[in-house]
Amino acid sequence: MANNKILVIGAGPGGLEAARGIADLGYQVIIAEKRDRLGGTPDESSYAALTPDLRSAEEAIQDMIAPVENNPDVEIMFNTLVTGAEGELGNFKVKAMQLGKEVVIEAGAVIVCTGFQHFDPGRETQKYGYYEHDDVITLVDCEKMLKAHNFVRPSNGEKPKRVCFIQCVGSRDRQIGNEYCSKVCCGVASKEAIEIRQQVPDCKVYIFYIDMRMYGYWENEIYWPAQEKYKVNYVKGIATEIVKKGDKLLVKGEDTTLRRPMEVEMDMVILSVGMEPSSGTKDMARIFGLNQNKYGFIETTGGPMNTVATNVPGVFAAGACTGPADLEDTISSAGSAAMKAIAAVRKNALVS
């Protein structure tokens, strides 16, 4: 008999939303999560406030967790790493390691929600010296400091007077191989810039960018307030190099619109690192035989009209495992995947 249960792999915002949707529609769902907690990257990386509404990430994720926890239609498997899969739509047998023991999960359809990982700036081709200079940090490091309300220079623990963000680190770069725009970093950097100005009002904040990509409402929800109310200083031009000068960092670039060279001293530099497929995403693609694009993200097959179907019938993908995605994208595609996964098992049950 065909199995109507749906397996969701990964319990970040996408996985939680897919699971909630499936349960709300009256179907059974299993969440397989490799960590011992729900919440995914926003939880694991200690996000402070969400983009674009600056709502507390902890609170928002808790609101997503509540409907799936203690829900009789949702079975949550923690510490569970998917290692193999066989079968087909209506009858998948998914192997996983759970605390050293192999388990087999039976499901009619699968939704992969294994997300992204932050770009490792050790791989950038410029000379930003992330692993060399204490005061060069990433958006992710900055997020942790803002959450702790302790935005200080790592080198000496003092409050900074001048900081800058460098955009597109690990994105839009043919030399690195990540030609895509990571989509969220302009918004996240501007959001963090606002938070820095709120927490350290004496600190001047610069954002060096190629293009500011603040689509839709992000424009006047983040970009305009950052510039107009919080006086964040946007300069079109990317730094090529960061060198140490005394106890400061000298950032070298071009102020393109003023056509002048730029050599400015900063107390801290924040690298706006983009998204890459997580190791879990690459593993799931291999295990389920899903097509990947040249960047390693799972390739969906429907173009803009179907953002969750994969080349394997009964296996769907949602959120940032399919490419750079913000929370709106992730939540929307998770809902779409829930609907399509249910439709798939339901139709399959009718014909078999």
Place this chain on the structure above:
Amino acid sequence: MGLDLSYNKYSSVSLEEKERLFEEVKSDMRYQDHALYGCYECGICVAACPSARFYDFSPRVIAQAAAREDADLMYTLMNDSVWDCSQCFSCDRCPRHNSPGTLITIMREVAVRNGLQTARKALEGYGRIIYKIMSTGTQVSPDMLQPNAFPDWGGHVGDIAENLDVWRRALPPETMHTTETSWYVSEKTLIELYLIWHMTGVMDMIKEVDEGLFDILVDVMEERLEEAGYDDVTF
């Protein structure tokens, strides 16, 4: 000559002084009433700007210097750039609703109030016009129309200049039967104008940029004000 935007171009002026002048610009009520939101640096203002076609002048650079709160660059622009603007406000078509023209108005006033050398130099050529406006209340007068002054206007200028009084009396509105002013300005209007120049600080500004012109104006104004009973007004 291109506009030089190098860092610290006016190195003899301290950053504190540049910041003080920028604060004076920012404290102007027109600045606070949305002359500036934030700048996209998109250049639509430059595309619309007639002065930008003739000079190395950019309302965008004015707006972006202000948006970036770059006191050093603002000082350079206050000296080297603001006088190239024709104050037509075509730049008001900004998608962010900035008004670079208004920023320039304010920057010019701050430059004049603080007696910047470049402001004096920029205004040097306008002494005669300022004298005319401030003493008579009108800008150009018919008696300025002399054959020698405007040869490109043709030979008939001489004929007109010769019988200027007659020509002017041929004009229908009686208020234009004048030769020393463009139109008749009543004594009452003049007194009010003099008091406005005085009370709003315009005379102080003139004193700051052109003391000679100031002295001549004071002579003219004090005499007329005294006759009208305002003998307590001192400049």
